[in-house]
Amino acid sequence: MPHYLRLKHCSVLAYITLTVLLAFTGVAMAAQTGTLKLVSVGIGDRDNMTLRAHKAIVNADVFLAMHPEQTRAKLADLIGDKPLHDAGHGLFGRMGHRGSAEQRAAQQDKTRQIIRSAVAGGKHVVILDYGDSTIYGPQTGYLKEFADLNPEVVPGISSFNAANAALKCGITGGSQSHSVIITAAMGAREGYKGKDTLTKLAETQSTMVFFTMGLNLSEVVKQLKTQYDAITPMAIVLYAGSSDKEQVIRGTLNTITTQVEDDKLPFEHLIYVGDFLR
Structure with missing residues (x-):
């Protein structure tokens, strides 16, 4: 075999060998x-x-x-x-x-x-x-x-998904707004410095859903009444997603605090406000 062909043959073999080695290395690394x-x-x-x-x-x-x-x-x-x-x-x-x-x-x-x-x-x-x-x-x-x-x-x-299902209605179907605001009601706390205060969020009268970490129900209701009618429906979903414990409490801004007490609510609850509940 001529010398130049032997060199070409060796180069091809080297290329193939290197390609195979790289492939195996890639598999090993993966x-x-x-x-x-x-x-x-x-x-x-x-x-x-x-x-x-x-x-x-x-x-x-x-x-x-x-x-x-x-x-x-x-x-x-x-x-x-x-x-x-x-x-x-x-x-x-x-x-x-x-x-x-x-x-x-x-x-x-x-x-x-x-x-x-x-x-x-x-x-x-x-x-x-x-x-x-x-x-x-x-x-x-x-x-x-x-x-x-x-x-x-x-x-x-989410508890949000499960609670929506428990309510058995479309939460974007309000007459005043078709939007939903999810909040932890931090804006209801005294001294809160954020731009999303509860009264500001409530101005659009959108459906509001409260994740209730440390929420003060009475204070939340008080602030909501500055923007919503007192007869605006409310619902509290307890233990969303738990078939043996799930419960829905329905009321209005006027009645909800007499129906439930903050210290009697379990940790696992979400609060809904909006006329979609009618």
């Missing part, structure tokens, strides 16, 4: 790359979990959850004896931090190590949450903290 997911298990009854969430949990290697022991008991058949760590409450976000600053910093460092080591080792990490993680969710801070890991959010049924 196999070693783990994932991070924020997964909602839904709200209320177990069958409110989506199929996508179920699949993500079954395929996970490492878990984090806000209440690890309760979560393991509730999802024992899915989690089994896999590692389950404390995700904290608003650990990497702005929501209510529990414990001292030193305790929080220590838990942050520990959590970073757990997640980054697991993902680097090819493990699939799942942070378990409830409802819609992006609506007043305590774990959304993980998405920014670990943005370089390209975390995936697996959506879930």
Whole structure:
């Protein structure tokens, strides 16, 4: 074989060999790359979990959850004896931090190590949450903290979705407005500095839905009456999504505070205001 043909033949073989090696290297690297997911298990009854969430949990290697022991008991058949760590409450976000600053910093460092080591080792990490993680969710801070890991959010049924279903009517069907405002009523608190004060939000007379973290019902009603008629319908949905406990209390701005007392309402409730309820 002429010399130039031998060189050409060797070059082709070298190219093929390099291509194969790179392909195998790519496969190996893909196999070693783990994932991070924020997964909602839904709200209320177990069958409110989506199929996508179920699949993500079954395929996970490492878990984090806000209440690890309760979560393991509730999802024992899915989690089994896999590692389950404390995700904290608003650990990497702005929501209510529990414990001292030193305790929080220590838990942050520990959590970073757990997640980054697991993902680097090819493990699939799942942070378990409830409802819609992006609506007043305590774990959304993980998405920014670990943005370089390209975390995936697996959506879930929110208490908002479940409560809408419990009301059995279209919440955008009001006569004065076809919009819906979701709020935590922080604008009703004395000294609140944000632009979204409750009276400002109420000016459009849109349907309003209150996520009720620390909400003072009497004060909210008082401020709503400055913009809505006193006979505007209200509804309080208790334990949305829980078939054995779900309950709807209906009234008006005039009657609701005599129908219920703040200290008698469970943590799991949403409040609706708007003429769509008529």
